[in-house]
Amino acid sequence: MELQLPDFFLADLPDGVELSVSMIDQACDRLKENADQYLKNRTTSQLVHSLCQLADNWLDPEFPFRQKLIEEGPAQSGFSLDVLMDGMDRMFQQWKPDHFEFWLVQEFGHAERIDYLASNRLEARENKSSRARGPRLITHICSGNLPVPCIMSMVCGLMVRSAQFIKCASGASYIPRLFAHSLYQHDPKMAACIELAEWKGGLEPIENILFEKSDVVTATGSDKSIEAIQSRVPRQKKFLNYGQRLSFGFISKKALSGLGLRRLIEDAARDVMIWDQQGCLSPHVYYVQHKGVVPAEKFAELLAEELERYRLSFPRSPLSVEESAAIRSRRHFYHVRAATSKDTLPFFSNDGTDWSVVYEDEIRFQISCGNRFIYVKGVHSLDEALHGAEPIQHKVSTVALGAADDEAEEFALQIAQWGAPRICPIGKMQHPPLHWRHDGKPALAELVQWTDWEL
Template sequence: MSLPSYFLVDLPEGAPLTPQLVADACHTLRRNRELYLAHRTTSQLIGLLAELGRNWLQPDDPFRQRALQEGPAHTGFSRATLERGLDAFFGGLTESNLRRLLRQDLGEESVLDAFQPAPEPSRRVRALGPRLLVQVAAGNLPDPTLLSIILGLLVRSAQFVKCASEGSFLPRLFGHSLRALDPKLAACLELAVWPGGRQDLEDVLLREGDCVVVTGEDATVASVRARTPVTTRFLGYGHRVSFGFIAAGVLHELSLETLADRAAADVTAWDQWGCLSPHLFYVQTGADQQFPSQFAAALAAALERWETRQPRGPLRPERAALIAARRDLYAVRAACGGTTRIWNSAGSTAWTVVYEEEPDFQLSCLDRFVYVKPVTSLARALQAAEPVRLHVSTVGLAAPAAQQAALAEELAAWGVRRICPLGQMQRPPLTWHHDGRPALGDLVTWIDWECEAPTGQTSAGPPSG
């Protein structure tokens, strides 16, 4: 299946992109939105997006087939990893989930169609999305970019998506799958890629957008924010890290093998490259001082099993060298005493587990390299993770049912924005609050219409101050 040259991202490598070309594309998107998107109903868009999701789940879908066949070479993920990730994402793109998201963030889906009654009898409200939504996407995972496109379509926004140089393959296929289903709707989407440093192109894009969404490293977010006009809504999603916490006593409800398998599922999802992937697992000792090291050994065995059924993608030489160097470091430490142990795949860098009694938070080098650290309590784990507190996204929690509510409250008070069961860290529901914010709600502008009160009623309220 060959893809036509429909989006800017389809242009041959090296084709010149100019500020005027970007400006013209933005003007075309605005016009197409008025013609093909602005007047669609929310129900129509929900049905179309759900159908798109169902298409991607079909084994014979040509875009899915191409993603699985060519994806490993373009993304660095194995076919099995891509298949698992696509199934998780598109499996959640259902009509019921989209409606839940709209009700959660906006109260009711019809506020995107027309003014709706507010609690006061003389007031009505309506939500409108930006006419042109500009997105600067990260390149580590496809899910955030695809979800942002979906959210933009729901709020009736034309979209210009600037993809990362190494992250355009799946968004491009997704765009073409939308075009195959509804060419007019796809005419409200533009996808492009250009090397970093093209400030001339980015400045035009930032001037044209009514809302700018940036996902990436903190420095990227800060740079784009500084160049975005002050009158333009800006939504930035910067660097985030995640970890797991395993409470003492959980083995009364889960076997050690099940617990380790769930943790391994989180490590292997997207080869640990997502912001929701765990860098380490804190394991509470409790009465059994050997539990953390036993869990580390079980996690190593689980990662070996996962490597058999879902192998990690091949690494560039510099990535493999980084893992090898870090392994050597911990092998030396392990040989010098009993506070460090290491397990790793034989003959490859496919996976690594480091057990270390020093509790300080340690960033992983990713690609299925994970730490296990014993702690006496959740409070001790959070104290050790304090240096990254402002960057923590998700904590995967495994604990006895009777303890979960109290632990969740402790995590929330410390600053964690998402708490989920172990095994679900890289599978947030469509309704999750990204970085603690309503992803759909942040896109819209609310309009209040204070109507003329019916005869015999009053619309008087408190003074405005």
């Protein structure tokens, strides 16, 4: 039976219905009342339990919302079915009570900090307890490249018991909306504290009332969009922003020499495949150390072979003409360079732009055009790789590390000192844990205000 979504959110309104200032105004008031009534008195464990149940539902092949996503998601999101479901499943698999507990303790020092004046062991020794309060209303301005961050924004707001207005990017509300409806069916009171709407950013009258009514505004997107939003959020409101970021990997010669080589190549290809390299955690470059048993050039070739396997098992999403043209132009550039320089080796899929690997014996970081276009660059050391990445140092999100056990800690320390907010194994780049500090910032702790009780 076909699943019909009721008109529950503003995003459900038919095309052509224009949002008005009073609609937004009223929605904000209603959200606040609902959160006061339905959310404030729920315990953390009740909320976590409900969300984990919902995630289990989503992972169940029979779940009607999952089936609807399978049916309509590719056309609505532009991602191929395999890429989309792989990315969504990876997110829901993270939603386990112990992961939530770890996350809450990491953020607040105690899992029930939102529930009551709580003390951890050290605080009890100091006769102190504290409680954290979420803002009454959060507005999340979400970017359109991936659906996961938008859904995770909703989870963050629920964890701190805030009413939330989710403003989806133009053309990107389908998956967040489907998730919100699944929440509505599963836990209507929780869903009643969330509003969801879609419009092309910059509708000032609507956005101004939204900012006015909110206590906290979060924004994810391009630096240009964030700057534009920030200039309009009133000063007394808290503004949290997550601008443009990019990621890369470093693979040491020892990692290339061990028995795990096959696995390493698979993992490196997977990081390129997940979400078709559209996320800020996707790699643009793999720096590969020279003088391993497998030379860096050979690594590029093996990576290309692995991406070819993924082409068949996890086809890339169809591209717009502009996206294909960007890849084609870039491939041309490297074809010409390879014709005149031995330092460049291009490996490209046949009959299409499904994947592209460019090996370069040149350390300077290169920004990819995405859609499975990856650079492999030979380096002599991690120092050299970090030196090559200096131009984008302030924009780095994740550095994936492929290293032998006896050297990993030293490398990780060096990368941490360099300033990367996140270090993870190769293969886990687009699979951050629930407790991941987004761009190095605590996702929940940034939202709350504290009350300390000193005894």
